[in-house]
Amino acid sequence: MINKNIPLVSVIIPIYNVEKYLRECLDSVVNQTLREIEIILINDGSTDNCGKICDEYAAKDKRIIVIHKENAGLGAAYNSGLDIAKGEYCTMVESDDYVKIDMCEKLYRLACNQDCQVVKSDFIGFEDKEKERIFKNLPICYDQALYNKKTNLCLNPSIIINSWNMNQSSLYKMDFIKKYNIRANETKGASYQDIGLWFQILSLASSIYFCQDGFYFYRQDNENASVKSKDKIYCVCDEFEFLDKFFDKNLELKSRLQDVFYCFKFKIYSWNLKRIDDKYKLEFLYKFSQEFLPIYDKINKKYFTYNELSDLWSIIQDPKKAYSNNFFHRIRKGIIKIKYKLYKKVDNLI
Template identity: 45%
Template sequence: MQTPEISVIIPIYNSILYIRQCLESVINQSFKNLEILCIDAYSNDGTAEILEEFATKDARIIIIKSKKKSLGAQINLGLAKAKGKYFCIVESDDYAHLKMCEVLHKLIEEKNCDIVKADICAFKKVFFKTHFNYKSIAYEQALYGKILFLQEDLNPLLKSWNMNQSSLYRLDFVKQFKIKANESLGASYQDTGLWILFLSFAKTLYFHNEALYFYRLDNANSSSLNKEKIYCVCDEFDFAQSFLKQYPEQKIRLQEALTYVQFKVYWWNFKRLANRFKKEFALYFAKEFQKKYADKHINEAFFNQAELQILKALMNDPEHFVKTWLSFNFILRKRLARYKRKIITFVKIKK
């Protein structure tokens, strides 16, 4: 049997609504030399039967059972079993462009990088119609189209979306440093900790500005829609920091950059939480960053003016900060600003 060039890792649990589309997008890739590792956490909604159906038709599909219902544990099982030179992750409620593996493989071979990463297309259904929205993985255009040397350049960590899909990774550096995902239960932002570790130990990265992955925003079970997962993102930073203790030089080199990334992720988390949880999280947020200032782990040069104002107001009086955030006048201003941005975007599209 031919040794696979790429291992496709698909963590799965109760994905009956999406699994067919996901698997069809992988088995029909234009690049054929794949192994398809379906890591199923004992689905009980009919998903397991569909996996068996596909496996009887395509010998590249390998079904692996995970006793732990944890996205991180399932990814780790996939990494342990992977035989490819490279690997990618496709989540079971998403699907891949049919040329994703071909394009990324060509790039990673040509550029001789540890990671190549493409943009994504986020999508959701509104009134039975699917709406697609192009999303850039890197936040600055200058990061695209060139080899980025991660041990010297912090910008990819500071200025990219911390998700692991739409990427191809060289397996040997992951094995070398024994990089693993956090095995917290469910799908609870394990992307965050894993992306930090990938960028901490990879030597080179290449961003490709083409959407090659379709990312679902309308899955009701998605962790990003779960308003009650208060501290999951915090667990990811604790996990990454704990892992980096094994590599003190890396930890010191990355400390200030990771603090900035932590602020960005905590701020995103604060905004997405249900209102009843905002005060609790704001108090935790403030305490964490007060300690970071005391430990001199904050480099204000990484922050823009608005971010610094938010951080200092929150640390100074988190309860007042939340009260202001939830006030009628502030909510009204936010909504008006959001509508203004939508109108500007609409006008630009029409032009």
């Protein structure tokens, strides 16, 4: 029997200076067909009207909890929400995105029917053009064989490199989150703090289910913008330092997942290299080389393509030469080509 005092799903929404998009996001959540939800709004020190909008919605809907706090970054906002979440499951929605009104109901039903700790579904990317909104399907998995079955990393370690490292469009069982004290990395001003959270969840979950339906509308208006701030270029490195500490506390996991972890790290570093401003690429390549040189002999080559191994060796041997050869443009083209082959309707997925 359902305890009506316990929400079925806690929806955690970190918010920072997105007043232009916030109402669309909140409307999509408060109108969920699953009514037994709580909505946790983390106003992370916004300097625009986000705080007022949050309070306005909370005054109209008793399911909404608002936390106003000093800006501390995405990771701290996630953790603030997880700390107070009372739901059987939790989900996360970015405040410039929005969701289908039946997302919580359908994912909750799926999680219960499959008895899963983690349920993840596809995305719908969108961009606002001058006269219309453009949509495209974004698969959560790069391997079709992962869909519509219960799995975990013991059964299939390659999930790490064959699924998109996003926490949105997912349900996570809260007793699982609390059992392992799963937390996001907290670094003020940093980006990509969902990488560490996502990796912990997939590593520790005993039951994961990937659903091919898309419920989450993911804003991509700035998807191709370079990272122009020098402070941001090493944020992915911070996430992997965070995961190194996680592995130090979980040595059995480290032993079992090390091979795919190195491949995952290479793919994320390559993705970061593509996104950062050109004037920082050489600097990041030296960091890339410095981190992979000590572990190169430990890498399991079967998880890498020939071109990936060639690029990695090029970076390790001579970052400056790798830069002059513009190899990162080949990385970008290679990624697009692979995704196009798997999903002809999707381009430039990462």
